[in-house]
Amino acid sequence: MDASNSWCSLQELEPLSQLRDLTLYGLEKVQDSRMAEKAMISSKCHLGCLELNYSANRHTIGTGGAEAEQQQQQSVTEEVLEKLCPPTCIQNLTLRGGYVGRRLPDWMCAQASVDFKSLRYLTLENLPCCTQLPDGLCCLPSLELMTIKDAPAIKRIGPQFQASSSVAARGSDASTSAPFRKLRRLYLDGLPEWEEWEWNDCEEHMDVETAIAMPCLERLQIKNCKLSCLPPGLASTKRHTLRELWLYELTNLTHVENIPSVVKLDVFDCPELKRISGLSRLQKMRITCCPKLEVLESVPALDSLRLEDATMDTLPEYLRAVHPRYLEMGCNKKLYESSSSPGSSEWKKISLIRKRSIN
Structure with a gap:
């Protein structure tokens, strides 16, 4: 999509009712939300995949433009995306x-988002000005994989992100109304100012009828943020499926x-x-x-350990x-030699581990 004459305009999409897969480029050029509305994206009942692309370098945000002009551009951008609401079959x-x-x-907020009953994969990437995530993502009943990447303005993720079952339920019982009830993989990457994740699913914060958030989560990856600790919600004894945890470049993480x-x-570069x-x-x-x-303990099932650090x-x-x-x-070479020499103080630390590969 491009508003210039060299590409098609948004309103030309209106009669294309049989679209299955749609990618739009150059959305930063759209200066009137009525153009986006004319595309009638929400009425395309066969649309399964939608990708919305902006070009950040086209904007004046953060490049020295007048503040009023920047705010106006942001408002227009928000209005255009509001009108590009996908169909509920997406x-x-x-x-x-x-x-x-x-x-x-x-349309990403509660209670509107609960209508997107087929949405399985969601990617939100490069959000330079968003300060918070919408509260409706937890209501998406079929969401399996979510990626949030490069959102430098987010400093806190509050309880609304994985809201209580009462928000997501709309009258359903706890077993079917858990927030993010089918989410299997969550990737949070490039939130360099993110310091706090408020999420309590521990028993002292729950009654017996409350379902934990993300009950099917299998893999969690967090990269490049300032979290000092992981949220208590991950430690619930009701959580049985989380098998893979990837923590990269968490500058303040202590435990x-x-x-x-x-x-x-x-764990990498923490x-x-x-x-x-x-x-x-x-x-x-x-x-x-x-x-x-300093402390690695209470890991009785540990079978394989890989340790890498050239500065040791x-x-x-x-x-x-x-x-x-x-x-x-x-x-490094010095440590390699000392830990490979039987009888040395370094060798004694690992002598009881039968299979070793030191490089």
């Missing part, structure tokens, strides 16, 4: 490229504890991480560039307390 929705609105559209179902843990414990089913773990990690001068003491079947280690 299965795959992507928003990317540099949407500069301060908020996401009302990972008491997430009973995790089988695979990958400079303040000091403690990993209480992961009773953990089998496979990789630790990369976490120089302050000595092996961590926690290696004496864990007994994986296999240890793979990447280190």
Whole structure:
């Protein structure tokens, strides 16, 4: 899509009622929401996949333009996206490229979002001005995979994101009204100012009839943020499906504890991480560039440990307390030599681990 004469305009989409897959480019050029409304996207009852693309470099936001002009551009951008509401039959929705609105559209908010009963895949990418996520995403009844990437203005994710079942239910019982009830994979990547995730699913914050949020979550990946701790909601004893946890570049994270179902843990470049414990089913773990990690305990099922850090001068003491079947280690030449020499103090830390690969 492009508003210029070289590409088609939005209103030319109106008669295309049989569309199955639609990608729109150049949406930052649309300066009148009535043009978006004429596309009649919401009426295309066969549409399964919709991708909405913006080009961030076309905007004046954050480039020194007058404040009033910037606010006007943001308002227009928000109004246009509001009118590009997909049909309720949509299965795959992507928003990317540099949407500069301060908020996401009302059709992503409760209670409107519950009508999107077929939406399985959602990607929100490059949201430079959004300060909060809409509260309706948790109501999407079929959502399986969600990716939120490059949202630098978000500092906090509150309880509305994984709202109580009373918000999502609309009269349903707890077993079918859990927030994000079918979500299997969640990727949160590039939220560099994100410091707080308020989410309590622990028993002391729940009554017996309340369903936990994300009951089917299998894989959680968090990358590039300032979270100092993971939300208590992950530690609920009712959570049985979360098997993979990937934590990359969490600059303030200090501990990972008491997430009973995790089988695979990958932590990368978490400079303040000091403690990993209480992961009773953990089998496979990789630790990369976490120089302050001092405690690794209560991981009785640990089978494979991969440790990588070229800056290490000595092996961590926690290696004496864990007994994986296999240890793979990447280190500098000096540590390689000392840990490979039988009888040395470094070798003794790993001597009880039968299978070792040190590079």
